[in-house]
Amino acid sequence: MKRTFTSIGALLVTAAPVLAGGIERAPQSLAPMFEKGNYVEFSFGGVDPSVSGRDLIPGVDARTGDVAKGYGFAGISYKHQFNDNLSGVFIMEQPFGADIRYDSSSMMLGGTSAKVDSTTYTALLRYKFENNFSVHGGIRGSHAEGEVNLSGLAYGPISGYNVKLDNSWGFGWVAGVAYEIPEIAARVSLTYNSPIEHEFDTHESSAFGTLDDKTKVKTPRSWTLEGQTGIAEDTLLFGSIRWVNWSEFRVRPTMLVVAPPNGFGVDEGLVALEDTTTYTIGVGRKFNDNWSGTVSFLYEPSTGDDMVSPLAPTNGRKAITVAAIYTRDNMKITTGVNYTKLGSADPETGTPDVARARMRDSDAWGVGVRVGYSF
Template sequence: MVSKFITRSLLALTAAGVWQTQVHAGGFAWGEANTDILYERGNATVQAGVTYVNPRRDFDTINGANSSDDPFSQDYAIPNVAAMGRISESLACAFTYTKPYGGDSKYGPQARAADAATPGSPNYYFGKKFHANEYGATCDVSFEMGKGRLHFLGGGFMQDFTYKAEAFFGTLRLEDDSAFGYRFGIGYDIPEYALRAQLMYRSQIEHKADGDFTPLALAGLLGPAPVAADGHGTLPQSLKLSLQSGVAPGWLVYGSAEWTDWSVLKTLDYNIAGLPPQQDQYNWKDGWTLIGGVGHQFTDKIAGTLNVRWDKGVGNGADIMTDTWSVGAGAAIDCGPGQLRVGGGVSYLTSGSQSTAKGANFNATANGDWAYALTASYNIKF
């Protein structure tokens, strides 16, 4: 049998995500809504935190020449907030907020020159940035079954979308204030043994965005004032299986496997008034994420965890989105009225290449690169 401390601290570390960031590997995936807070058995629980990611992806060669550009991937931060209220022994609901998707790239002078020199290159980008906010509500209906409880989870979320692309021709801005999706799942847990199994599905989202295009090099054709623009694209569905169990007093093991349907993102299509239809090509493959780890209770107030993660690369040659291997560590520390959770990780981004023959704006290669992440959150139960 494992202690109540293991149930409260180690399950929080592994399920709620001390280090759950994909670090530029699994497509545009960033944060994950903390619906695991629904397994808390108190009357109410609030958790808030943030993860900072420092990806260091750069080009090794551009059009066959050694690159001296700085890393094009930019730092970002992912907030994560969850609040759970227990309505009855069998019903609890949670409200969550996070940034599930995002990306931020700025290209150096050598990449810009290669883009401009490529015959037929339509965009000549200086940089691209986008993010999505998710506001969700999920409820859990549970029943006693055997030594534990069977859980049915479901709810909906609203997701917005903001996109900005700066290029030689001008700056494109697109925004979708709201698109709606849903999630549902089934789980089973035996707190006495720190055992939990869960299967969770998250739906895909269709974004239809409006905005404008401010001409730069195209000012002679379109005029200097912004013109109307619109765009559309799909962000993927996913399915995640999570397992964990106490294996000895003070010890817990856990793992998960997640499939993400990144192959729906073939292109981001957009229209600019006065110009032919445009698109950014991705042609991504489906993604897989596998995680395995162990947790241990060190003292009555401190627990820790260590995990290994693999993200399958989704790139198909239009950009460089390769496999990533990660090691993460975290700790849960009882302090004050609640619990402080801190963690960090390091990722190795494997080498890869892109080519104009597969939809890239220019040919380039990348050697293995590194990415780093730090996270902190605080949890209070009522």
């Protein structure tokens, strides 16, 4: 059972994260670190969200269109076992991203869009003590870029504003501890991800002119508690709790935040997000020597206030992921399908704090595949 289920939670990185809090698409799990021996893994998949609503204009039926665009993702992980106690892991993934576009049919927000791409590289070491405790830590580098357009009646004099954030590197660190009971496939781990600060070369433009400057952006810190344990023969219970400090994520380009007449005086910048806590619980079952399956449930409560940024127009989520795992010799292929019900939200543009649209009945489908090989 332990060989089959050691990294069963890794599927959650592939299929479950869909339009999470803020602009998160994957929870930066370190599951490959716990694989036995040397191990390499490739992952890929796609997500098809549907997020739409209506403008809040009395007497006018203006629709936003489907504002969340589909996306694909890919990743690679490699773990090397140096000796019985020391191992190293390299992980490449795409944890943050956004692709939001409001249709021109929306009078309030038509033309508003956000495109964010990022790739993160993590290199760390793990040292396992004789008492089943272990510690892990390393560095994380992130490459990111983005572009945002603000358009529509809801933005008033700001409508037509555009900002391009050129590609930038930022660096942070990761550290954690774990405890295992191999006899029952039990493990609990706690991992901290530090903030990563980027300094983007920024080009802003509006009806009032252009400005080239620099913008500092800090991706949020997070804590992730993950656990699993055997609860019966060939049956595993697993879950996680993840907290992300989105309130420290701010994008404040110069022209947007400085006071008139040189800027627009929007102090909060492009987005103002609330911290999120995400809960996951699931069960895995081994059917025979080749086939296993899992089902997991995810819950991320809403922040309590439905008014959100138009660039992140959902609030909370509930999800279910079903997966099949095929194992043959040293190879393991995991395929998962996810359905996520996204929370209702009312996009607002601030000053005044008034809802400009109403997003309801949003959801998303995701499919992910992981191919792992031990050697």
